Amino acid sequence: AAAARFDGTDDFISTGSINALGTGDFTVEFFLKLSSHTAEKCLFTQGTENVFQWNWHNTAGGRFDIWVGGATQSSTYATNTSDYLHLAMTRSQGVVRLFTNGAQVNTNLSATGSIAQDILRIGALNATQQSVNGWIDEFRVSNTSKYNSNFVVPVTAFSNPTNPSNYEYWLFVNTDNIVTFRLSSSGTAENITVKATSFGALNTATWYNT
Numbered sequence: 739a740a741a742a743r744f745d746g747t748d749d750f751i752s753t754g755s756i757n758a759l760g761t762g763d764f765t766v767e768f769f770l771k772l773s774s775h776t777a778e779k780c781l782f783t784q785g786t787e788n789v790f791q792w793n794w795h796n797t798a799g800g801r802f803d804i805w806v807g808g809a810t811q812s813s814t815y816a817t818n819t820s821d822y823l824h825l826a827m828t829r830s831q832g833v834v835r836l837f838t839n840g841a842q843v844n845t846n847l848s849a850t851g852s853i854a855q856d857i858l859r860i861g862a863l864n865a866t867q868q869s870v871n872g873w874i875d876e877f878r879v880s881n882t883s884k885y886n887s888n889f890v891v892p893v894t895a896f897s898n899p900t901n902p903s904n905y906e907y908w909l910f911v912n913t914d915n916i917v918t919f920r921l922s923s924s925g926t927a928e929n930i931t932v933k934a935t936s937f938g939a940l941n942t943a944t945w946y947n948t
Contacts, residue, residue, distance in 0.1 A: 746871025807851020
């Protein structure tokens with residue numbers, strides 16, 4: 739197995755503009771392993787800061803901070819540096835839930851604000867702030883809520899959506915250290931590969947059609 743490595747200084751992955759989630763349902767999920775717990779880390783952000791964003795913060799042993807279309811919430815959660823976590827944020831009928839390894843860790847958050855079409859950044863707030871020091875893999879954004887209660891963490895590769903009205907974006911890293919961002923829209927898949935030679939140098943990487 740392989741994952742994208744972020745050095746905690748200036749690494750991030752930036753996509754092209756992805757579809758608007760609007761006020762509808764969604765799921766963002768990925769695997770995370772931190773190698774350092776110091777300072778605040780932006781796991782992902784879409785568009786303007788603090789509109790659609792998920793941070794890990796080292797205050798009081800660890801917490802998650804989320805922003806969803808104008809609503810915000812902090813949830814205490816301590817992580818370690820030895821294990822991968824499966825993290826998921828879902829919205830179903832205006833209710834946002836956070837899950838770690840399949841268990842809900844927040845209280846239900848009412849968040850009905852709209853999320854516009856914009857650039858998605860993974861692993862940092864920007865080129866110099868809140869950079870992740872660790873690994874991220876199997877990053878997926880969907881316009882459906884996949885988890886509304888505790889669940890068993892998926893162990894197989896993501897597959898194309900079977901409903902043509904759904905779209906999904908996901909990032910994975912294969913054993914040859916190729917970072918791929920796959921777009922599946924209206925039932926068809928397109929592979930987009932990051933042109934990067936090292937996971938220590940993902941600075942402002944963009945997605946290219948292949």
